[in-house]
Amino acid sequence: MFDVRETSLKGCLRILPRVRADERGVFIKTFHIEAFQKLGLPTSFAEEYFSVSQKNVLRGLHFQMPPMDHEKMVCCAQGEVMDAVVDLRRSSPTYGAYALFHLKSSEGTMLYIPKGMAHGFYTLSDTALMLYQVTSVYDPDCDAGIRWDSAGIPWEVGAPILSARDQKFAALADFVSPFV
Template structure:
């Protein structure tokens, strides 16, 4: 996956990775994961253990903000296979200089980008198009006993969701605590 660029955020850890697409009259081809290229780019070498896909029929479908607590903490590598999403993440590492800060990015199937979100972040996204398909790799298997979340619309997070009043969402995502009441299981390690 020859990496064309790596963009970082004001919050240390996450990265937006743009991969090269080689095209001809048939369309294009892209390597979406290569440990060799990942390490050359200075990104952390992760061991991906599970691939997931999530389909959302309606625009405004919102998933998150989720995390898994240690020892089942997950880093994620997110890409959009069809459609477009607004992707947001929040630093929930106790002791981090950016604890509670959020960042966001738009990802689309047309852009050839992947978002790397390390463990220690609450993560979620909102679909911007009908029939959106998202794929992501994770570094730990799904462990329901380790699930956690952060209230997606907590104003303390300063996330400018594009469709705040028109969401399709799982009922439990309305019940996660806000940042002030979150008992984070993560600790910042510089």
């Protein structure tokens, strides 16, 4: 049902669903409780939301601090994005490292992002619809991020469209991680 692949960041997984395509388009199952349980993935999500972004928008790099840190499942439901995950777990051999993923709605690829990792993406298509499921409720006091251009990610963009919030985040080098 799902082809699950490890990434260069321990615990961060690429999940490739079966894509059924015909003359009408595609049909993709993004969740199956028994399959997720068998894979050790979360099956209970506290919140689910989506964002719509125009071309050249960069969102990130976001995460929630403890005690409201969360596991996250993301996928691109329309369009395509360059997705990035950065390991912020101090004891991890890949602390500070990033992994990049090209997510396209036609492929349905999902990412499982464990606690202690920052997430962001850059919109490649005219618009992109991103879906998120998280295992804890959003808490503005625990909302955090690191600056998009401070982790060495080759975004291949000079001047992305950023929110005021994302522009104010500290650089990775200045971030004191609470994640073990």
